[in-house]
Each structure stands twice: as C-alpha cells, then as structure tokens.
Amino acid sequence: xxxxxxDPPAMIRLEELTKYxxxxxxxxxxxxxxxxxxxxxxxxxxxxxCGKTTTLKMINRIVEPTSGRISLEGEDVxxxxxxxxxxxxxxxxxxxxxxxxxxxxxxxxxxxxLLGWDKERITERVDELLELVGMDPATYGxxxxxxxxxxxxxxxxxxxxxxxxxxxxxxxxxxGAIDPITRDRLQNEFLRLQQEIEKTIVFVTHDIxxxxxxxxxxxxxxNDHRIQQYASPEMLLSNPINEFVDAFTGTxxxxxxxxxxxxxxxxxxxxxxxxxxxxxxxxxxxxxxxxHSFLLLLDRQQRPLRWxxxxxxxxxxWTHHGxxxxxxxxxxxxxxxxxxxxxxxxxxGVATVVDERGAYQGVVDIDTVxxxxxxMRAETRERVRVAPWHGVTASDVADATExxx
Amino acid sequence: xxAIEYAIDNWDRLLEFALQHIGFVLLSIVIATVIGVALGxxxxxxxxxxxxxxxxxxxxxxIPSFALFGLGITFFGIGNLxxxxxxxxxxxxxxxRNTITGLQEVDPAVVESARGMGMSRWQSLWRIExxxxxxxxxxxxxxxxxxxxxxxxxxxYVGASGLGREIDRGLSNLGAAWAFDVVLTxxxxxxxxxxxxxxxxxxxxxxTIPRGVRS
Ligand SMILES: Nc1ncnc2c1ncn2[C@@H]1O[C@H](COP(=O)(O)OP(=O)(O)OP(=O)(O)O)[C@@H](O)[C@H]1O
Ligand SMILES: [Mg+2]
Numbered sequence: 001x002x003x004x005x006x007d008p009p010a011m012i013r014l015e016e017l018t019k020y021x022x023x024x025x026x027x028x029x030x031x032x033x034x035x036x037x038x039x040x041x042x043x044x045x046x047x048x049x050c051g052k053t054t055t056l057k058m059i060n061r062i063v064e065p066t067s068g069r070i071s072l073e074g075e076d077v078x079x080x081x082x083x084x085x086x087x088x089x090x091x092x093x094x095x096x097x098x099x100x101x102x103x104x105x106x107x108x109x110x111x112x113x114l115l116g117w118d119k120e121r122i123t124e125r126v127d128e129l130l131e132l133v134g135m136d137p138a139t140y141g142x143x144x145x146x147x148x149x150x151x152x153x154x155x156x157x158x159x160x161x162x163x164x165x166x167x168x169x170x171x172x173x174x175x176g177a178i179d180p181i182t183r184d185r186l187q188n189e190f191l192r193l194q195q196e197i198e199k200t201i202v203f204v205t206h207d208i209x210x211x212x213x214x215x216x217x218x219x220x221x222x223n224d225h226r227i228q229q230y231a232s233p234e235m236l237l238s239n240p241i242n243e244f245v246d247a248f249t250g251t252x253x254x255x256x257x258x259x260x261x262x263x264x265x266x267x268x269x270x271x272x273x274x275x276x277x278x279x280x281x282x283x284x285x286x287x288x289x290x291x292h293s294f295l296l297l298l299d300r301q302q303r304p305l306r307w308x309x310x311x312x313x314x315x316x317x318w319t320h321h322g323x324x325x326x327x328x329x330x331x332x333x334x335x336x337x338x339x340x341x342x343x344x345x346x347x348x349g350v351a352t353v354v355d356e357r358g359a360y361q362g363v364v365d366i367d368t369v370x371x372x373x374x375x376m377r378a379e380t381r382e383r384v385r386v387a388p389w390h391g392v393t394a395s396d397v398a399d400a401t402e403x404x405x
Numbered sequence: 406x407x408a409i410e411y412a413i414d415n416w417d418r419l420l421e422f423a424l425q426h427i428g429f430v431l432l433s434i435v436i437a438t439v440i441g442v443a444l445g446x447x448x449x450x451x452x453x454x455x456x457x458x459x460x461x462x463x464x465x466x467x468i469p470s471f472a473l474f475g476l477g478i479t480f481f482g483i484g485n486l487x488x489x490x491x492x493x494x495x496x497x498x499x500x501x502r503n504t505i506t507g508l509q510e511v512d513p514a515v516v517e518s519a520r521g522m523g524m525s526r527w528q529s530l531w532r533i534e535x536x537x538x539x540x541x542x543x544x545x546x547x548x549x550x551x552x553x554x555x556x557x558x559x560x561x562y563v564g565a566s567g568l569g570r571e572i573d574r575g576l577s578n579l580g581a582a583w584a585f586d587v588v589l590t591x592x593x594x595x596x597x598x599x600x601x602x603x604x605x606x607x608x609x610x611x612x613t614i615p616r617g618v619r620s
Contacts, residue, residue, distance in 0.1 A: 091522060093518050094514075097515045097516075098518075099537075100515070100617045101617045111523065
C-alpha cells in the first residue's frame with residue numbers, strides 16, 4: 001500500500017516482509033507491507049503471538065526476514081551490515097535490558113561510545129538525556145540499574161535508545177510491566193517528549209487502549225500473522241474493516257475515542273468565579289446572578305481554591321475557608337477521557353482546567369464532552385467520504401456499516 | 406609438641422616451600438583460566454559441544470594424580486613442567502563448567518539489547534557477557550585453586566617444588582622420630598596456603614565484581 005500523496009514521506013518502508021522461523025511451516029509474520037511516515041508514532045497491536053515483535057525485530061535485523069525488503073530513508077537496508085544499521089536505530093526491548101554491571105550514565109553512553117564520540121560530548125549528552133526523561137543526572141547517573149525502580153529503568157531504557165539521536169526508534173512494549181498509574185504518566189511524558197523530538201517511532205503493544213492513546217497510526221495484526229487494518233485511531237474506531245478489528249478494538253469504542261482528544265483541543269465552558277477575599281455580600285450577589293449553585297473562589301494568582309454554595313455563605317460561622325475543596329483539577333494536555341474520569345469524582349460535576357502555573361482557565365462539563373464526541377464523529381465521516389486511508393475504501397466502510405446494521 | 410618446635414626452628418625453609426607452592430599453583434591457574442574461559446566461550450552456545458567439553462574435563466579429574474604425574478615423566482621428565490600441565494588439566498572442569506553456566510545465565514534481554522544497539526558479537530561478549538558471567542567464572546577458578554593446591558603436594562615425587570617436598574621427605578623416613586612432625590607441619594602449611602589463596606580470591610572478587618552485580 002503506497003502512501004497517498006497527502007502523507008509525509010515514508011521513513012521506513014516494509015515490502016512483503018515475511019518470516020518463517022526454522023522448523024515452522026506457519027509464518028510468524030506474513031507479507032507485511034507498510035509505510036511508516038517520518039515523525040509519526042506507528043503502533044503495532046494485536047493478540048499474543050501474532051508477529052508484532054518479530055516484525056519489529058526484522059526492522060533492525062535482530063531477526064532476518066525470510067523474504068521481503070526493508071528500506072530506511074529510501075535506502076534498501078535488507079542486506080547492509082546489521083551492526084552499523086542498528087546504531088542508526090534506537091531500540092527499547094520489552095524487558096528493558098539495562099546492563100546491570102554498568103552505571104546509568106554508562107548505560108546511556110553505550111551507542112555514543114560505540115560511535116567513538118569524545119568524553120566531553122558523551123558526558124554532556126548523558127546529562128541532557130537524563131534531564132529529558134526527568135531524572136537528576138547527579139543523583140541517578142552514578143547509580144546501577146538495580147538501584148532504580150521499574151519505572152525509572154524504563155525511562156533510562158528510552159534515554160539510552162535516544163542517546164545518539166537516531167531518527168528511528170523501535171519500542172517493544174516499553175511500558176509493559178508497570179502499574180497502570182505509572183504507565184499512564186510515562187505515556188504522557190513520552191507523548192510530550194515526542195512533540196519535541198519528533199522521531200519516527202514503531203511502538204509495539206498488545207493493549208488497544210495504549211495503541212489508541214499513543215499512535216498516530218495503528219496497524220492491527222490478526223491471528224493469521226497479517227495486518228488486518230492500518231489506519232488512524234479515529235478510522236479504526238469508527239470504521240473497523242472487518243469483524244476481527246471490530247472485536248479487537250472492542251466495546252466502548254466511543255469512550256476510547258475520548259482518549260483521542262485533549263482538553264486543549266475543546267472549547268471550555270465558563271463558570272462564575274470570584275476573588276476569595278471578596279466580602280460575603282458580594283459573593284452572595286454574584287451567586288444570585290448565575291444559574292449555577294456553586295461559585296468558584298480563586299486566589300490572587302487566579303488559582304482555584306474552594307467551591308461555595310448559598311448555604312455556605314448563609315452560615316453564621318462563614319469564613320473564606322468554607323465550602324468544598326476544589327478537586328478534579330486538570331491541565332490542558334490531559335485527554336478528555338482523563339477529564340471525564342476526574343469530572344465523575346468531583347463534587348460539583350465538572351473538571352477544573354488550569355494552566356501550568358495553576359491559573360484557572362475554564363471547566364470541562366458533560367456538555368463539553370458531548371460536543372467533542374459529536375464533532376469527532378462528524379469529522380471522521382467526512383474524512384472517509386473525501387480521502388479513504390490505507391486499506392479502507394469508502395465501499396469497505398459501507399460494507400462494514402451494512403453488515404453491522 | 407614436636408611439630409610446633411619443628412615449625413619454629415625451620416620457618417624460613419617452610420616459608421620458601423610455601424611460596425614455591427603458591428607460585429606454581431597460581432601459574433597453573435592463570436594459564437588454566439585462559440584456556441578454560443576460551444573453551445567455555447567457544448562452546449556455551451552449542452549444547453553438544455558444551456556437554457562434550459564438560460565430560461572430557463570431568464573424566465580428566467577422575468584420573469588419579471599419582472598416575473597422571475607418573476605418566477608425565479615420560480613426556481616432560483623430572484621437575485615442575487609435567488606437574489604444572491597436570492594442574493592445568495585438573496583445573497578445567499570447574500573453570501569450563503562455570504564459564505559455560507555463567508555465560509548461559511546472562512539475561513537474554515541484556516544480550517539482545519547489546520546487539521540491538523549495534524555491538525558486534527565480540528563486543529557484546531567482551532564488554533557485556535563476560536563481565537556479567539565473571540562472578541560465576543571466578544567461583545570456578547577459586548574451586549580449581551583449592552583442588553590443585555592439595556594435588557600439587559603429590560607432584561613432589563616426580564621432582565616438583567613446594568610443600569610436597571617436605572611431605573615426601575617425611576613419608577620416606579617414616580621410621581625416624583622427626584618424620585611425623587615434618588609431615589604434620591607441611592600438611593598444616595598446605596591448609597594455610599589454601600586459606601591465604603581463598604582470602605586472595607575474596608579480594609579479587611571485591612576489586613573486580615562491579616557494585617551493580619554484587620549480590
Ligand atoms: N525465536 C523464535 N523461534 C521460533 N518461533 C518463534 C520465535 N520467536 C517467535 N516465534 C513464534 O512466532 C510467532 C510470532 O511471535 P512474536 O514474538 O512476533 O509475537 P508477538 O505478536 O510479539 O506476541 P506477544 O504479544 O506475545 O509478544 C509466535 O507464534 C511465536 O511462537
Ligand atoms: Mg512480543
């Protein structure tokens with residue numbers, strides 16, 4: 001499937017890539033063809049054993065393909081010296097694989113040392129990378145891998161893969177063995193990082209939710225070791241090409257799509273606010289003017305402090321510390337899914353949005369979410385009609401829609 | 406106690422024998438380590454070859470040292486050369502076996518990430534796998550040292566140096582009043598030599614095993 005004209009140029013191109021492991025008459029990967037555009041995150045996802053890892057390892061030739069071609073930046077690399085090829089490709093394996101006998105700094109310095117950089121440049125680069133992944137170089141540089149937590153090791157694994165600034169990174173379930181909360185944080189950090197570094201990334205996971213969150217495009221592998229559908233997350237969720245993809249993306253597709261939109265992408269709702277040191281009478285007047293039953297108090301730096309109601313203001317022992325503490329505070333970069341989650345736990349039924357300095361920006365309420373969902377739906381329908389993406393044509397979509405009707 | 410008196414009176418002679426003993430043991434061990442580690446490196450990825458090397462070195466260890474050193478005279482004559490070669494042979498089982506085990510036990514994920522970052526087979530072995538296998542290899546070397554420290558005493562009868570000389574002298578004069586004291590003193594000295602070497606290995610371990618892999 002060659003890229004359509006609107007797509008960015010392919011950084012990696014796989015053509016009819018097939019792998020039979022010795023002694024097996026069933027392919028581990030069957031005729032995989034795909035273009036991986038420059039600067040995007042492409043996620044390979046699918047059930048266990050469908051060939052994701054094998055595909056990834058054929059790109060840096062840890063596994064030699066049985067047949068097919070691989071090109072990198074337009075150059076056919078199917079037969080070049082694998083050691084040299086690998087120094088151009090960052091690689092994060094699932095089990096991280098840090099060198100236990102080397103310090104964190106030495107681990108990160110691996111590829112620069114292989115490339116013969118001078119000492120000073122290496123030290124500088126190591127410090128820079130540690131800071132990039134949010135770890136203090138003076139504290140963590142001299143430590144050994146066993147002296148770090150699992151999440152910290154994952155970050156070092158990513159930093160090590162980026163050391164020589166390779167244009168391409170291959171990541172095999174890099175956030176696999178981590179608790180959900182840390183994983184969520186690492187994913188967010190990584191997405192933020194990717195905005196800066198704009199690498200071409202091939203990312204393997206078996207978790208469709210992670211795929212939807214991380215991927216600019218997603219390739220879903222089936223049990224037949226072939227790609228079933230290669231498309232944007234929106235397309236997969238709204239127009240699964242066959243029953244397998246439909247089942248794999250699973251129920252709750254609408255809810256998952258909330259992962260595709262961030263708070264900064266939607267129009268926030270307003271909420272009546274007041275300075276927390278205003279006199280009681282003024283607060284009462286402000287509240288009476290609105291149809292809301294709570295007023296949001298802000299401090300001098302515009303940071304949300306408390307929710308107060310008419311009843312709070314009527315109390316004889318009223319102070320500015322009355323009312324409810326503001327929970328469910330989110331920043332603009334979180335997904336609507338996160339915001340919805342917070343919203344449901346908040347005592348007022350909205351998530352309060354603040355900027356990096358903590359200053360009030362607006363709120364996300366249920367109407368905000370509904371509007372966003374409707375807009376997404378309309379947008380994808382439009383896209384399908386105008387510009388069918390890889391592997392999906394308008395008639396496929398029509399078929400899929402019919403067969404489900 | 407006659408033995409203590411004997412040791413006090415002859416401490417300089419005993420020290421010289423002990424130093425010879427340590428010297429020949431260490432010489433054999435250094436050579437044996439180079440050979441044993443090389444054999445381990447060549448075979449650890451090939452199960453049949455590994456099993457063969459281990460079987461052969463195990464068989465060597467079952468040859469009585471008395472017989473092996475005696476046969477050695479035919480090729481190397483009287484002196485230290487034959488016994489040193491004998492010690493190298495006897496050292497192979499613990500060293501080869503531990504090298505193979507140590508290399509096989511290196512986490513495959515670590516090796517894969519080394520190769521995946523562009524290290525050649527040789528770089529990965531030299532910089533990653535051998536350092537990680539080193540604690541296990543060192544244990545093998547230590548065991549080999551203990552084994553050959555006692556075996557070397559027997560080589561005195563084919564003309565080797567070391568504390569075996571004293572035992573040999575005592576045993577050939579077993580009727581004499583002093584003979585027992587001499588044998589006892591030399592035997593204790595060999596035990597002490599073994600202890601000293603063991604302490605040496607603890608130090609080597611401390612100095613060469615990086616903090617990240619020390620248990
Ligand atoms: N080294 C190997 N030798 C033989 N067969 C292998 C080897 N590695 C993988 N396979 C087989 O190839 C198929 C694809 O394996 P692969 O590791 O690529 O799957 P995967 O999609 O990454 O699965 P998972 O999600 O479980 O990691 C499986 O059937 C597997 O058993
Ligand atoms: Mg896998």
